[in-house]
Amino acid sequence: MTAEVSGLAADRALLGRSSTAERVADVLRTRISEGYFPPGTRLAEDAIGGALAVSRNTLREAFRLLTHERLLTHELNRGVFVRVLSVEDVTDIYRVRRLIECAAVRDLTAPPSGLDRVMSAVKAGEEAASSSDWLALGTANIRFHQAIAALAGSPRVDELMRGLLAELRLVFHVMSDPRRFHEPYLLRNGEIAAAISVGDGPRAEGMLAAYLKDAEDQLVGAYGELNPA
Template sequence: MATDELHALADDRELLGRTSTAERVADILRNRIAEGFFPSGTRLSEDSICGALGVSRNTLREAFRLLTHERLLEHRLNRGVFVRVLSVADVRDIYRTRRMVECAVVRSLGDPPYALDGLAAAVAEGRRAARAREWQGVSTANIHFHRELVALAGSERTDELMRGVLAELRLAFHVVDDPRRLHEPYLARNARIVETLGKGLRDEAETLLAAYLDDSRDGLVEAYGQRVPKSA
């Protein structure tokens, strides 16, 4: 791992507080993986991370175990722990899960009006990032949009499920060469979904969302498939 990555982890050390736990270490590493600090295929050094965060090997190994269960890390026999490299089949399966969950959330909404402040904030966040030409920021805003969409269900379990699914998806996002092409087209579509829900048109919003996810899947599969080995 590069020195900059270790310095970033050291900056997170204060987040652990006095009650350092494997869950909190996992949260830090999950966020850093989602942000692209540890790209797919990176070997994670126990010594370096323990030193940067000031935690024991046992705590770190439990955090590794949690993230392996979430499919963000993988243990390679006699080689160590690595950030997973998704296959194209993985990407397709992630979108299959997203479509089932996100469309079901919209379908199950009660009578309007809906609490759309979080979605509107994510749209505004994406527009600000696009104006600044910060395409990874646009990606992050899109992730926030979909997390806020799922949060409309009011279910902690669904929120947790989607947190893991979207974190895993970002492993693929960080591999793609042209993040603008991948993410910018969906800013307007996010806004259209918010507008439609604001009018109480739940069925129309679900139709828009389903088409959105299908198009996003196809675009990512095409771009990602050019960057990873066929056997990945």
């Protein structure tokens, strides 16, 4: 059993006695968003099904759900793999993120009810950076943006962002130096959170739009370095 798969055994309790394909998919989606399954990883049915104690049929349905979300891909006679994203995927992800996240803060005029979740993600990022845990810093960054989107107060937006940010985590693997990529954005997270905390929606939106543009440019540039014209 690989190191990536062995960690799933601890998630078995999350499934409960009435485990479903949706719950299995949620566990795997979370693991992908936390960076435990890099792009191109083959997901072995026997190992994962055993770790989660679920049937082959349930696992295959979970794989189907995540394939529909563009997180996995099925290759004939080879199996199921974590998807490798293209530069076109990156630009589309950031296009959608700007639509969602900027709109979530634009009209704020007072501290929102979801502020604690935003501040908690910033603190988690600071703690990860202080211990030089760059994988955890990437996860904290994703949770920060989940909390931003959650300010919209829409379960549908929350669901969309979970899948979108799991895809984004697959993009992060293109960066050869995760510290260099993630650490500068930690300070910017704090600045955006400060604007949100005083209900300055327009300022938060402006900073967030610039932040997303800079991150997109860095990631697109990294793809260009991997695949020069």
